[in-house]
Amino acid sequence: MDKETGKAFDFRLFKRLLRHVRPYQLTFYGVAIVAVFLSLFAVLTPVLVGEIVDNAITNKDADKLLVLILAMLGVLIGEVLSQLSFNYYANLLGESVIKDIRIKLFNHLMGFKMKYYDNSSIGLLVTRAVTDMQRIGEIFSEGFFVIVADLLKMLVVASVMIFVNWKLSLIVFALLPIILYATRQFQKAMKVAFIEVRSQVSNLNSFVQERLTGMKIVQLFTREQIEKEKFREINEKHQNAWLKTVWYNSIFFPVAEIVSSITVGLIVWYGGLQNVADINKEEYGTIFMFILLSSMLFRPLRQIADKFNTLQMGMVAANRVFKILDTNSNIEDLGTVEKESIRGDIEFSEVRFGYLENEEVLHGISFEVKAGDTIAIVGATGAGKSTIVNLLNRFYEINSGSIKVDQVDIKDYKLSSLRSKIAVVLQDVFLFADTIANNICLKDQEITIAHMEQAAMQIGVHEFIASLPGGYEYNIKERGGMLSSGQRQLIAFLRAYVSNPSILVLDEATSSVDTYSEQLIQRATEKITEGRTSIIIAHRLATIKKADRILVMDAGKIVEAGSHSELLQKDGYYKKLYEAQFLSEEVV
Template identity: 70%
Template structure:
């Protein structure tokens, strides 16, 4: 889009946008008919005014005057009806189209790889889905149709003027090229200005969204003044971008108003002189009509320029939205087999992976987990433990090697069935601004409230939920702000449990968790891992000891593997060192 910033109009982009009107053809054509009728009635009213002045007012024909005033009233009424239909259905069409495009956009973003979101600003994506969509709607409600209607009206006006008086028409048309030239310059300048406006709006949205989300961190580290200064600079750029558009508007409308007034003066001067000459054919009604119709010719030009701004803003927004719609950032889903009833045998075979090209995170990882086993993964931060979690659910694609479930490459399973058979409890639990029940079921109609209550009782956290106001219907607010980290994790445990997965992946971190929640989490861990294949990033000694096998990771490699007792026997082993640093103190306090 930046390469075309100097173009006043992008026809290919507009054509693609217009394809979304196909489901609403009847309304589209109805708006077009309303625009034609609006032009006809507007010009017809001026012709009736001319006839009324020349033939009835000047000749003092009261009876004829009443008839023509009635006709003018009827014409005005039809003009109002046409204008109402035009405005209402043009807006209806715009809202219907952006509803369809917004749904398509959201569906597209739901299918993107995690890598796409790793590299994208949430604030910018929100801007695309919300404010940019409104700009697209304005293409239809205030841009394209209004421009077409005004051009049609101008054409009809020009033809009628030529038919009535070519001499007075020449006066009007002599000024017209200057206005058209000013309009063209204005359109090009505004194209560039509005691209800058949309860029600054995105930057502002992104900055504000991130700072509001991270407000606690800003206040903890006393960053308010620094972030305020950053915001002021970004806001200043946003202001400058908008002021530039105001500057262009101020110049353009002043020039057009001046030229319009000069035209009226010339019509009154020349037409008045001619009217004084007997037999010249110039009449007062004709002069009045030309003054009115010259404004009807010039006023749409001012509006067209203004609406072209709206059209350009919409086109810039459409280009940004279509860029996301055209983004091919999907996990390939060509699998045909169902993973719905897998036993849970897992095998990683020489798996290599990197988040960033040429910066490998996993260096040939290989291990197996039999159905029903619990595999604990331990290691220092950055060793690659969480990466294994991401790869098993195919949130990212591996560089080489193979990951198999029940002996079948996970690429051969359909993505939905694979993820449906794997439940993940992450260390950073995300909760929606909704009830506890809806956060557990995620509004899955197949999971009833009775099933949730029974599952909560089985893993020992029913009493905790009932201790909250409204119990399972307690609203946790945005991101679960009303709950502690331990309480949020208990909800995540139950969310995984009620989905009845064949494979469970668990990051059981308990930092900042009170002793009561710690005990509940341990009970929940024991229950939900019972009888199913589990891969646990272990932070508790109890989980490590109970694991069928422990994988010790360091710098993207599995450096040791075995049971708790086996690994402790290795002198100066990685696990033994980790145990002495991390787990021994925990064991002594138990």
Template identity: 65%
Template structure:
């Protein structure tokens, strides 16, 4: 995080500027138009001065038409250059944030699950959408506009000195006041905008989480509590913005007053000098009034644009903080897992989500090709963690996980995960059609293949009964479907991928009997000849397993078949079976 006290972070800016490298021609075009506009800016006052002194005062109206023509030509050129400048600065900004957003999203898709365990979704959404959009203003409203204004000020100041150093000194005497006010303003606004971005992120995070979990809010009658919390967060957001308005309300009146003082002094001194037959002419007084405004106006605008630039820099700092995050699973494997027999082996594996707090403690087991094993145990025993480690969602602390005798670290991540299909208890569906939720937009899986697979596992009739059938939009998180229907869709998603290894993480725990029968039928089909790992509470699934692993507190305490484990007096599995499964058997 950049120091808030610094008015501008040049190191961060240089890093951001590197994203303009692919668009160098446009960058130089914008720079050229900025220079051209600064030169043209002094022509209008100069032409006006000449028109007054050489045409209006001596009443030479033929000469006046000549000056009018030059003035119109100058204005036309200014319009053309202004159009090119504004259009291409915005174009450049949009292309930069397009590249930046793509890079950020690609990076985020490769983060460890541990990163998302600790990061609020609302904050990440703010970074990827709001903050990156704010960065575009650095180019469209900040950087180039400031450079253009500074060039104009330099050209104007130089031109004024060549015309009258006395009048120039009057104008320049006011500049330190505005420059000092601008500097103080910039520093204060940097801190203020940092606070604004923090409050925006907090607000986004709170609203997104509450809308997502609205059912919980209403079920537990927490509407009033959440409303009060929202009011507090919104109040902080309001105060952060009001602070920026407060600084603006102080700075701009000071700038306007200074400008008015400069005009008054010019009229006073210039008027006296002209009346006494000095070197100052009427045209020069009018020109200097306009030039002084052109000199002061960029200063006021620079302060305003610097606010925009500051907001963009704060946003860039936040985005680069994510880009600099080292939270990737090391994809250094060189072997591509094209075909697999499905032999899985865990050798003395240890793992903890938090340092020094292991949830998997020295676990060793093997699964033979085509074998189905069930993992049972109390909540928090470490069952689902085994699935996470097999897919390399997390890195193990020690030990080795092998597939077909090769460490999974030696395989490329994409090839490893492409052979493992997972059906979770908490099914996530995208706001898209059923077909796209099943294929996940994989072009190799046609609609015909999906329909064929759905018929094989008995899901086709259910999908056909929906409006639009396979093209039915399930809306956000699949809210248009019941939990059992979502589970069936998730199972079909796994089935059509034809995995070598199938993982069912309590996939039938929240479905009705009819849905479970369809899933059980599909399970029998898909597990035939495939290695399967099943974490389940349902008795039927566990009974059919070739081997059962019983876990407790991160360790495997028993293993064997259903019949073998039931024979053990005071065995952990037998006690678990009698407590959890006896009732189900009776039913």
């Protein structure tokens, strides 16, 4: 299943899909039964037409004509009701299956390590979760059951033909292998073509999403023309992939139509010749019946080829979705420790870690933080400061060493229990396209508006929120686009504060805000760090002077540690960093 080939149908993959049908077995079997009725109703119409021509019209029997017409009406009503039930419940089954798979996929994605997202295209994952899912649904709504119904119809039609007139049946069956061979080759070619189509759709989605998200950068650096050219190339590949499927369709369907027309011609020729020669005269009703039955035999073949396209596109999509579901990139959540509250003692012991194999970022980091203390971590970009935050939350697994919270290894905690005790305010704040209130509480029903307002007043951001249209119900649009960077940062502080964490992490929380916002953030920082373990990562050394302890990092190692005054007394890395920053501020 890992390898996508031109194999017409993957039964192993389809069998795996059928496992998701088990909760809906009643619907599944119901649709299968209706498919049988459809095939029976379909073949009754040509049979009744033959009876009308031979026994009613030829014999000028008005009463029999009326009875047969009423019978045809009954068959028509039965066929319409069966078709309606078939279409509705086949689609219902398809939508139910993809609903379950989509939930399973989303839950699986939420458990992935950050490393997986570091190496994956978000646009591609969106395609898997949305577009590919719909293709899987079409396997049941437009593919599998339609094919089964058509095959049943062909079987019934062939049986009736043989029973009524085996000679005319031989004429029809003689040309059947041509259609079967053409259909088989068509299916193989379309499988390869659809693999290319899905690949190009993913590339197109990924490109468009990235460019729309980064539109500001595109326009700032006047990259419009370059991006237009790139998009033209990707779009052309997408077009060519689809044109290949159009080309195969353009060849197959005319061939099928010609063979079907030749068959009708041969039936009329043979039946007419027999009547003209007055040898083994064929009844006109039988000839009419065979003309209709031959069309019913060949039409499903053409439809099966078309529906097989749908089935194959769904199978390609299912293959790609299952690849994600089979990906084992989850953080192991085997811990059993679940605490109502923690003190906040943190201990890193000889921690080694690298985002890439054989490329360590942290080289044996060791430090302790006592409950309620505030430590600051400073250093140049790439020193490994933010990596410490990622490891504390178990977004990544360490290579060696240990990380403990309250003397318990973080691997022994349940992930949800550990992360619920830690709040992080990042430099790049992510806000959802929702109200301020929902971005603060993240739809936690226990956090009320009154609770938010009280917390906002305590850290000094209530006035800013209240000034917005609608206050806490103000919709900030995608990624908080209606707010300034400083305002987004304040919302992030409030979000961290209302969660009442035992450990607070501020990662470059004031590095990209204006002076006024920084003052508010400084006030908020002082308030939310009271009485809880806090880790502050900062470039601006003026913001961490009050920290109980400062860790100075360089190239993945702690090179100095101490309070602000203690570090300034040393002629070391921190003093040089502070003097360089102080001098640059004086110049400004």
